[in-house]
Amino acid sequence: MSSAEGRKSFWRLACVSASAVVAITACGSSNTPTGSTQAPPPTANMKPPTSVGAGEGQLNLVLWDGYADKSWADPFTAATGCKLNLHPAGSSDEMVSLMKDGGGGQWDMVSASGDADLRLIYGGDVKPMNTDLIPDFKNFQAYFQSPPYNTIGGVHYGISLQWGPNTLLYSTKKFPTPPTSWSVIYDKANQGLVTVPDNPIQIADAALYLSKTQPSLGITDPYELTQKQFDATVALLKQQQPLIKHYWALATDEISLFQNGDVTVGAAWPYQTIQLQQNGGPFADTIPQEGATGWADTWMMATKAPHPNCAYKWVQWVSTAQVQAEQAISFGETPVNSKACAQMDALDAGSCHQYHADETGAAYFNTIKFWKTPLSTCDNGSQNCVPYDQWVSAWTTIKG
Amino acid sequence: MSVKAARRPPSKGGGAAPFQALFWRLPWLRAVLLLVPPLGWFVFVYLAALGLLLITAFWTIDPFTTQVVESWNLDNFRIILTDPTYWTIIGRTVLIAGLVTLTDAVLAFPFAYFMARVASRRVQTILFAAVLLPLWASYLARVYAWILILNHDGVLNWSLQKVGLPAANIGYTNVAMWLVFSYIWLPFMVIPVYTALERLPESLLEAAADLGARRWRTVRDVVLPLVLPGVVAGSIFTFSLTLGDYITPILIGGASSNFIGNVVYANIGIANNVPFAAALTMVPVAVMTVYLTVAQRLGAFEAL
Numbered sequence: 001m002s003s004a005e006g007r008k009s010f011w012r013l014a015c016v017s018a019s020a021v022v023a024i025t026a027c028g029s030s031n032t033p034t035g036s037t038q039a040p041p042p043t044a045n046m047k048p049p050t051s052v053g054a055g056e057g058q059l060n061l062v063l064w065d066g067y068a069d070k071s072w073a074d075p076f077t078a079a080t081g082c083k084l085n086l087h088p089a090g091s092s093d094e095m096v097s098l099m100k101d102g103g104g105g106q107w108d109m110v111s112a113s114g115d116a117d118l119r120l121i122y123g124g125d126v127k128p129m130n131t132d133l134i135p136d137f138k139n140f141q142a143y144f145q146s147p148p149y150n151t152i153g154g155v156h157y158g159i160s161l162q163w164g165p166n167t168l169l170y171s172t173k174k175f176p177t178p179p180t181s182w183s184v185i186y187d188k189a190n191q192g193l194v195t196v197p198d199n200p201i202q203i204a205d206a207a208l209y210l211s212k213t214q215p216s217l218g219i220t221d222p223y224e225l226t227q228k229q230f231d232a233t234v235a236l237l238k239q240q241q242p243l244i245k246h247y248w249a250l251a252t253d254e255i256s257l258f259q260n261g262d263v264t265v266g267a268a269w270p271y272q273t274i275q276l277q278q279n280g281g282p283f284a285d286t287i288p289q290e291g292a293t294g295w296a297d298t299w300m301m302a303t304k305a306p307h308p309n310c311a312y313k314w315v316q317w318v319s320t321a322q323v324q325a326e327q328a329i330s331f332g333e334t335p336v337n338s339k340a341c342a343q344m345d346a347l348d349a350g351s352c353h354q355y356h357a358d359e360t361g362a363a364y365f366n367t368i369k370f371w372k373t374p375l376s377t378c379d380n381g382s383q384n385c386v387p388y389d390q391w392v393s394a395w396t397t398i399k400g
Numbered sequence: 401m402s403v404k405a406a407r408r409p410p411s412k413g414g415g416a417a418p419f420q421a422l423f424w425r426l427p428w429l430r431a432v433l434l435l436v437p438p439l440g441w442f443v444f445v446y447l448a449a450l451g452l453l454l455i456t457a458f459w460t461i462d463p464f465t466t467q468v469v470e471s472w473n474l475d476n477f478r479i480i481l482t483d484p485t486y487w488t489i490i491g492r493t494v495l496i497a498g499l500v501t502l503t504d505a506v507l508a509f510p511f512a513y514f515m516a517r518v519a520s521r522r523v524q525t526i527l528f529a530a531v532l533l534p535l536w537a538s539y540l541a542r543v544y545a546w547i548l549i550l551n552h553d554g555v556l557n558w559s560l561q562k563v564g565l566p567a568a569n570i571g572y573t574n575v576a577m578w579l580v581f582s583y584i585w586l587p588f589m590v591i592p593v594y595t596a597l598e599r600l601p602e603s604l605l606e607a608a609a610d611l612g613a614r615r616w617r618t619v620r621d622v623v624l625p626l627v628l629p630g631v632v633a634g635s636i637f638t639f640s641l642t643l644g645d646y647i648t649p650i651l652i653g654g655a656s657s658n659f660i661g662n663v664v665y666a667n668i669g670i671a672n673n674v675p676f677a678a679a680l681t682m683v684p685v686a687v688m689t690v691y692l693t694v695a696q697r698l699g700a701f702e703a704l
Binding site for chain 2: 091092093096097192198199200241242243244245246247249253256257259260261262388389391392393395396397399400
């Protein structure tokens with residue numbers, strides 16, 4: 001249970017000074033032409049293998065810290081003979097830069113999050129995978145078999161791993177009747193009592209809220225915003241800024257904000273709620289009527305992966321119900337394998353339901369808009385959408 | 401030949417003799433050999449990195465692939481100079497760095513004075529250890545300790561409540577940042593001020609007393625001018641350390657507590673917009689250049 005928070009943000013801090021130097025020197029020679037999303041991904045026509053051969057004895061992974069925990073990595077090595085060489089990445093961005101040039105013939109796989117996936121796919125850094133080689137794939141929740149952030153035109157550029165929703169966390173003391181709308185975090189009545197993540201992708205949360213409360217803006221996808229929709233969203237977030245006590249960077253920070261009474265409502269992950277409730281605090285979370293955003297991770301294979309057989313064996317391994325449950329409990333996230341529920345409850349009674357691992361219907365997953373990289377090309381092919389770098393600079397402006 | 405041999409410095413024998421002769425004949429060679437490693441390090445590692453940074457600042461990135469596009473332009477600087485957000489952030493950073501420096505100077509002076517001129521040898525050692533002790537603990541642990549003190553249900557509010565005062569909600573504000581920074585960088589001010597005070601000749605104080613100056617007059621006209629370089633030297637540390645920090649704002653800052661470092665971090669760590677980050681980095685570089693020039697005029701470098 002060590003590091004749901006570490007994974008998402010803390011190490012981003014720790015490695016900045018290092019990556020700054022590396023990035024500056026590394027970027028000196030790159031001169032890649034502008035990508036276009038209308039063309040299919042560069043690796044779309046690469047045929048994945050139809051069978052898994054003997055392991056190569058090695059497997060080099062770029063991953064979130066702890067995604068190859070000893071408790072399931074050691075048995076894997078014992079069973080397959082594939083020795084794991086791990087490179088924990090600090091941020092989605094570090095993953096993208098490590099995977100440049102198809103992993104450079106060094107890296108085999110990356111456990112990318114939704115905000116990095118499209119960049120990797122359209123950068124030609126990852127290649128299609130054959131889902132028939134993953135026996136547990138058929139047990140995945142239908143949504144995670146071909147989610148839009150890793151499957152394009154029916155081609156799977158990776159195998160889904162785990163996910164989590166971004167929920168509305170609140171103090172039941174302050175809100176005896178559970179809030180049903182995200183409006184509470186934009187309400188002046190809660191001035192100085194609100195917290196939201198310090199992350200530009202948070203703009204999508206506001207866009208999702210506006211898509212329901214201001215239908216005239218015509219927002220259909222919170223990650224595909226025209227300039228007008230984007231400006232309206234940023235304006236809403238600027239109004240919200242004076243209500244914010246603190247933009248949280250680490251999950252543990254948010255937990256202590258709630259525990260110490262600094263805030264009473266905010267955007268969170270299930271992990272925080274579960275931690276707070278285990279400490280006996282008067283806290284609960286909900287997915288409000290407008291729906292919620294969410295994050296989801298995918299194992300993707302480098303275009304120049306030197307050990308493809310071990311890579312497939314690894315994905316087979318982490319897709320099994322047992323390992324899915326172990327990872328879910330260890331990280332406070334939700335497995336994509338629908339058969340993992342029983343194992344989760346065996347490891348930690350009631351956890352399956354707490355983490356929504358027992359949801360089956362499309363109705364639930366349709367309420368969650370999973371992170372994907374905002375691109376300048378919208379789904380309808382027009383180039384009117386606001387790309388991610390502008391999200392980042394707008395986020396700076398919002399925080400002021 | 402024989403004359404030369406006679407003038408050759410006495411050899412201690414062994415293989416060093418030919419080099420000694422060489423150095424004796426070419427005196428500049430010794431200096432060059434001594435200077436090459438530090439100068440090489442400075443030029444290639446330090447100046448080259450800064451130069452690269454400067455060059456990168458004139459490039460932009462492709463918004464989709466986030467690859468650097470090497471076309472020369474001033475867009476990054478234009479954005480920084482025209483967008484009021486960046487002015488606010490730069491202003492906030494410099495202002496808090498200045499306030500922290502001032503606070504530390506005011507706190508450090510009497511403390512260092514006591515350490516250098518009043519305390520016994522034994523007390524001096526104990527105080528030295530006390531000043532340096534926090535530096536042994538992790539920076540993060542110390543910031544978190546302050547969060548525990550300042551937050552809503554923290555030690556501060558609890559104590560205020562006990563004595564019947566209203567709660568001071570300074571957790572997660574710029575005031576909290578100022579407090580934490582002042583605490584964290586205080587040792588970097590105490591040490592140079594202490595060194596300057598210790599160098600102060602006793603005879604000057606005696607002379608001032610002989611000439612009829614009272615204690616405050618002596619402090620104002622004798623001690624302060626002589627210690628000022630030490631204070632300025634310390635302020636270089638407290639100012640530049642605050643100016644470059646980005647962790648404390650993340651941990652204890654409020655809703656609008658972004659520092660320059662935070663924006664640099666967001667642009668590198670999240671957006672991969674290294675050129676913009678490089679351009680923004682030029683701001684603290686410029687601020688520090690001005691600061692160091694003034695500090696040098698005030699004689700701070702002799703006190704280091």
